[in-house]
Each structure stands twice: as C-alpha cells, then as structure tokens.
Amino acid sequence: MPHEGMVHALEETHRILRPTGYLIEIHPAREVPFVLVRSDGKISFAEADPGYDYEEDLEQAERAVTVAVDRGMFVLERTRRFELRTHASSVKELRDHFAVTGAYDPEEKDETLLRFRDAMYERAQAALDEPAVSQELIYVEPARMSRLTPT
C-alpha cells in the first residue's frame, strides 16, 4: 500500500473508532526473519531468511503511523515486540503453507534473493534429513504490536 494510502486507512480507522476505543496495529518488525531446525530439542540449524526485502514497506508503514500521530489522530500508548513462529515438519510443508496463505510471495522477489532463499532452505532440509527422534522446522518472524488511542 502506498504511503498516502496507509495514512488514509489510518484516518478512516480513526473515524469508525469510538472515542473510548483503541487501534491495535500489528506489523513485522524491521528485523530479518530467520529459520531454525530443532532436532531432539536442540537447534541444529539457524540462518536468516535471505529473501527478506520488505524493509522499505515497513519503513513506510511506521512513517504512516508517525504521520497519524503527528496529525493528532492518535496517541501511541504502548508497543510490544514478539516473535511469530510457524512450525512445520519439512521445507516443502512450510513453503506450501506460505504459498496458500500468501505470505512472502516469491513473485514479488528479486531472482537473486530467491536463489539465496532456495539455497538456505536446501541447507535447512539437509539438517532435517539428519537422523533424529524428533525434528521440526521453525520460521521466526519478529513483529511489533502497538496500541493507539484516538484523540
């Protein structure tokens, strides 16, 4: 969404909120997501997602919130950081899931980033293929959640 579209969305959100209400805004943190393989309770693989390239989008979203606050629409009261973890048993299962849910759409990515991402997932799958009693693949996405009060 373009920056002005984000600000307009916040204006409309302000309008439909009751004066005593809250806006909860959730978006990825400006930190690189990473992939883990946990084997028998221990981390056997950990790498950053080289396909992360939405820094600019996140910056625009944060700027839109700042504009909404500066224009007196909202007061930013509290922000929390958390990690959204997606667990799967294989790389294929995880990537199929993301394809269905529309997350991390590869069509929007640079080809070089996609190759790096494919290579990272190959290494993750190799770690999953090592003998172990229990294993899982975990995609970790740092995120921020903020509470804003309309003014």
Add this chain to the structure above:
Amino acid sequence: MTVRTDPEGSEKVSLLDLVDFTDADVLEIGCGDGRLTWRYAERAAQVTAIDAFEDAISRAERALPAKLRETVHFHNVAFEDFAAATESNAFDFTILSWSLC
C-alpha cells in the same frame, strides 16, 4: 505434522496484554484465515473480520468454530470499501492485522 502458527501464543499474549476484549465490538482488518481472530473472539461482543482476499475469507469461514458463529462475521471486502459503507464511531477496537504494509 500440520503446520502450526504461533503455538506458543506469543501474538495472543501480546494482544491480550494491550486490550481487554470483554463485550467489545471489534473490527479486524486483514484477518486472513482467522488465525488471530479465534484467539480473542470468545471475549468480544461482536467481531467483524474483513479481508480483501477471497481465498483467505473462505478458509476462515470453513474453520469458524460453531461456538463463535453468532459472534464472528467474515466479509470479503477491501477496507476502503468497508469504511465507505460504515458509520462513524462504530467499533470499540480496530485491529490492523499485518495489513498496513
């Protein structure tokens, strides 16, 4: 293994730390497949959950637990269209769920 998103409940813990949903009228923008909706809807009076992606709304409607059918209402609509048809001061809480960017 089925893919599990946030089995640790980190997102829910953060959300409930920020807001008490008891008896609230809630609008969730960008609800996707309802992953977050289920986690707070039981406490709310009414939840209107919207998403511009038809597939996501279809999955959310199929997964809607029976006990929430009178509380949660999904709509396949973009926020700008929804807002244009919505009166002012309609909701206690609005959640912009991973949808501003």
